[in-house]
Amino acid sequence: MTMKRIVIFTGGELFPEFLEALHKDDMIIAADRGALFLIEHGITPDIAVGDFDSITEEEQQLVREKSGRMIVVDPVLKDWTDTEMAFETALDHEPTHILMLGATGTRMDHTLANVHIMVRAMQRHISCSLQDKNNLMMLTTSEAVVEDHGYEYVSLLPLTPEVTGINLKGFQYPLQEATLRMGQSLGISNKLLGKSGTVSIDSGLLLIIQSKD
Template sequence: MEGNRVLIFAGGNIDPKFLKDIRQDDMIIGADRGALFLVEHGISPDISVGDFDSVSPQELDHIKNNSKEIIACDAVNKDLTDTELAFDLAIERHAADIVMIGVLGSRLDHTLSNIQMMLRGMQHQINSAIWDTNNYVTLTGTSCEVEDRGYTYVSLLPLTPEVTGIHLEGFMYPLENATLKMGQSLAISNRLTDRKGTVRIESGLLLIIQSKD
């Protein structure tokens, strides 16, 4: 399964409709309670990983009985979140793309950690994204094609102190050779004017966030 897409299901809120997007050649990783979500919806994860401190002993047995592989770790002595453990596995299995589902929620620390995790994907030449009902988040250091995924807005936020040479094509509010600095809201709530748009930058790292209320 090397070089394929890896879907990571974590323990946040997940709409079952996302299961319809699973492809036959995807690798499926369930992180802690995300593994329970999968098996409860008839999906057998390729790997279930975590300390499983958010599931009952009966639920853990259900996960073990319906997963192709289990990687359990100690809840006290581990250094990584369950999502990062899953992300590391995806990197080790040479994923071409990683999509994280159920990783945005009420814990801002976990949310920011998961967003920053996409940096590690980029360092390994892996495309990564975060996907939920209200958001689709990607990261670019060069250029990115933005597809209309049914979200209302497209916002750009620098993940480095400065992003330069920003060019937008196919957007309601185009930019040409623009610069964004952390703390600026210049590129919030833009919109696509067609089914696809293009974002190009010359330096820095740029978050592309498609969102809706």
């Protein structure tokens, strides 16, 4: 049976207000320290996965006791990050949407890897978003509806050398049949005019970031 939505809590910056994003029917997958965070806030992860090298043995035992299922891998021999393992586990359940929380932080390498990992969901025709306290990110290769979630800005960044045929509707600064190339800042700091706007493109891979200071 296809899950409607899977929420991944991973080991970056985590805040109690992230718990407000959870819905009753969500499946919850936690990566490494994300599992401990959930348990400390009274939430049971359906699956906890990772090498768990960022928590103590006592905390690992707590995660083992309080999680629906725990998957532990060797920290040296593994080829994937904990987040990628959680993401692959989510893909195996074929949800309609994956939301990643705690996937950004002080490690820029991990943050960028987690942005790029959303491509894997698109290849499986699964929508995906990444959210933290100041940003909400998603990808499109065709058309996306951007809804007002309380962020001030909407920025567009190409994740391929160029993105062509960009059309914006419902934005303060409209674009028509525009092209964005890597290194250009034309798509930075736009704003919605109302409750939603539409971004459509002809080719390429476009990162849409809603943000606030």
